[in-house]
Amino acid sequence: MCLAIPALVTELLPDGMARIDLDGVRKEISLALVEDVAPGDYVIVHVGFALQKLDPEEAAQTLALFAEMGGQA
Amino acid sequence: MKNTIKPGYTRPLDFKHGRVDMTHGSGGRAMAQLIDELFVAAFDNEFLRQMNDQARFPAPQGRMVMSTDSHVVSPLFFPGGDIGCLSVHGTINDVAMSGARPLYLAAGFILEEGFPLTDLKRIVESMAQAAREAGVPIVTGDTKVVEQGKGDGVFITTTGIGVVPEGVNISGERARPGDRILVSGMLGDHGVAVMSLRENLTFHTSIQSDTAALHGLVAAMVAAVPDIHVLRDPTRGGLAATLNEIARQSAAGMMLHEDQLPIRGQVRAACEFLGLDPLYVANEGKLAAICAPQDAERLLQAMRTHPLGRDAAIVGEVIEDPHHFVQMQTTFGGRRMVDWLTGEQLPRIC
């Protein structure tokens, strides 16, 4: 139920809706909870609503952190 | 006044606008007409043409197998198929999973009063085509009608018989530690295709049901490896349910490798959206096979050479385990259980 998944916004639709694409699966969702979303952005989708835009730079930084070698105890 | 009415004229069934009504199941003239103009016309074979309540044929030589399946899928029509071809493929597959060559099918229909004849015709013709392409005739059948509200449009039960070749002993209790587990192709297509139409879950996808008759693939597999230990088609409950059944029957455990599972990107994505695990999603044109380790490569090649087995893969092995758990090595590196499906997670899809 806590399901939320990042998906690509492909098209803005009337009435505050947008079309998103997740690997070829498409759905219409609401943008009522976010601002300034444009096609090409990634949003986190939960129960048919976009909750937040995903920040690609922060994502890249986080991935880089995963790859770091850690220190000693 | 000249009489323009031809003698012996019977108004044909109106397949465009007509609907099933209670008379079509009552055993009278209307039912005979439905059987004649729809079922017999579509399935057309020497047995049906005899117009008896039973089909008579010489006893096949060898060990016989029989299987039956009821089909209640909703919606009736889905991308890649419908309840009609599903009911033919489903029973042919159940017979074929013993290694048998399917010979004949029987089909029973429960129709809901008010069901459009145009849809019924579409379903019956789809069944006829599936049976023709598979080379397995529908030789006898039955029709009943229930009152409106007591059925989901149409329910179909098919029963099939077949003959198992000598030297073939395929059975659920034959999985042994060390055996390899194979699947014939992409998992989860059918379940996702059907769910994409479900009300309140609408998502758009190009995934089609994989519904298919597998007896040709099975014949090729048995020719390459006569001593296949287990065959089963993972329908409701997906591969997880099937492997758990076999693990219990064979009193053994299993270890799957997540990175070996063949699953389409779109199916993965749809499952992510809906919080489903592809291992539990139904397939209608796939099989799981278990064989001795030394036969695995040969079996894999035989499968990949067949059009219905192009994406076949070795996905795991049978192991010693007193608990008979089905486990999986995740792509992540940890281990998890692949347990029985709990409750009704999906709409009726088979």
Next chain:
Amino acid sequence: MKYVDEFRDGALARNIAANIAREADPRRVYRLMEFCGGHTHAISRYGIADLLPDNVRMIHGPGCPVCVLPAGRVENGIQLAQMPGLILCCYGDMLRVPAAGGMSLLKAKACGADVRMVYSSADAVKIAQENPQRQVVFFAIGFETTTPPTAVAILQAQALGLTNFSVFCNHVLTPSAIAHILQSPEVRRLGLVALDGFIGPAHVSIVIGSRPYEYFAEEFQKPVVIAGFEPLDVMQAILMLVRQLNEGRAEVENEFSRAVTRDGNVKAQLLVAEVFELRRVFEWRGLGLVPYSALRIKAQYAEFDAESRFRIPAVSIADNKACECGAILRGVKRPQDCKLFGTVCTPDNPVGSCMVSSEGACAAHYCYGRLREAA
């Protein structure tokens, strides 16, 4: 899937696991609670416990909104569904939650009640539009992630002038639950679980931001690391908690920086504040009455409040005496410590709340983790 697959990479998992093993001090034990049901699920499904050293232990907290919904409220939902002509819409997770006498919404449906599963609150509004002659009630549950969509649904229903739509509100608040774990009266009876740090919920934090957790870190001197939804996020957060504990820090850190900011989603927060207000007290299954932990619909939106529109009696249904959900939700006991686990209480026949949702600690352990204790 972009932003998903990269965060599930096995090679990176091994790297982080090596870091954790290297940095975890063998002289101490690290007891970390993950609060969010999605994290519980991820830990079980990806077998993360296999990748951690023995002295780093995960404890499952009450982060599953289905699990903490009291049976009495489910009973209310069933009563609503049984009203003639009424359509009850709910999320799929709600269907099998047991109320009194083994009844559930799914069983009520089998007996003729019009219960419809929806993916989104917007679907419930649509059903109300399409059925103007019938009352439509949306059974709203969830933490702060799911509350904004309910707010939007109510505002939408208002804009459409719908007179047949209302919401049965059971939204609950994360910080209250965390505080309750750390400082409640039941602590004396159930014991205070020794907890060293928290993995903060992913999607709740998108909405509320990281600021609300600063109070806990400060007040209770426990580090909090907000983690993303994917298994690599969880592992990295575990590493960050280990580091904080080694360095004697008790701060709020944000691993999920690609979606969580300190302020959170202000637009969503304002919409929630417009429609909802705090309830003074609310019953949580397994935790008893928790003050200021839940929301109700404000008076100016009363026409969309099912509790205003219909007479909904307060029903209190006690849990089975042998059920250990209360202790399990607090992290004091594990699923396998409960006498009912796996025998009387299974996912097919759940007795307590922890077994009902796939994110519940007992359900997750049953489905994914039983092989560990059996081995």
